[in-house]
Amino acid sequence: MSDPYGPPPSDPQEPQGTPYGNQPYGQQPSGQQPYGTQPYNQQPYGQQPPGQPPYQQPYGGSGPSNPDERTWGGAAHWSALIGAFVAxxxxxxxxxxxxxGNQSAYVRAQAVESLNFQLSILIYGIVSFVLAFVLIGFLLLPIVGLIWLVFTIIGSVKASNGELYRYPLTIRMVS
Known part of the structure; x- marks a missing residue:
């Protein structure tokens, strides 16, 4: 009978070598792939298998490719000013x-940025309204409104000129 507290008997199917935690620094345990190799004929990260269309990548360009994209990019920002009339x-x-958004990566990037800012300002406005009951919100509400107006106008002008604009003080909820 074997000792219950002693080392387990070796399995003939298991490769002999040093146990997992006892390799010298920088060496892989026996039977493992080295770091960075692709096992089982997998594609490296970020590459598509041949014959498949690429995924739509997030917009990372310097500007829109045509004036129609620039107009819709600007509309993503100034439509918030018009929408404010109905609150x-x-x-x-x-x-x-x-x-x-599905037709142009530039328009989608601008619309998502504007949408995130408008939702963030809505949250800030609700918090300021609640804080009005302790008199702090009466000071915060006009500040939030002024920040909304100024940054929305800046975003509209920048997007209409074909530039990417990222709003400050924005919670990124939509991607």
Whole structure:
């Protein structure tokens, strides 16, 4: 009978070598692939198998390729100003993203950025309204409104000129 506290008997199927935790620094345990190799004929990260269309990549370019994209990119921002008249400023960028977002990566990037900013400002406005009950919100509400107006106008002008614009103070909820 074997000792219950002693080392387990060796299995003839198991490769003989040093146990997993006892390799010298930088050496792989026996039977493992070295780091960075692709086992089982897998594609390296970020590469598509041959014959498949590439995934739509996020926009990383320097500007729109045509004036129509520039117009829709600007509309993603200034539509928030128009939507504010019905107290739902996030509807304009949302509509632009749904209508033209799949056709142009530039328009989608601008619409997502504007939508995230409008939703963030909505959250800030609700928090300021709640804080009005302790008198702090009366100071915060005009500041939030002024920040919304100034940054929305800046975003509209930049996007209409074909530049990417990232709003400050934005919670990135939509990607």
């Amino acid at each position: 739902l400023a996030f509807l304009g960028p949302l509509l632009v993203m749904l209508v033209k």
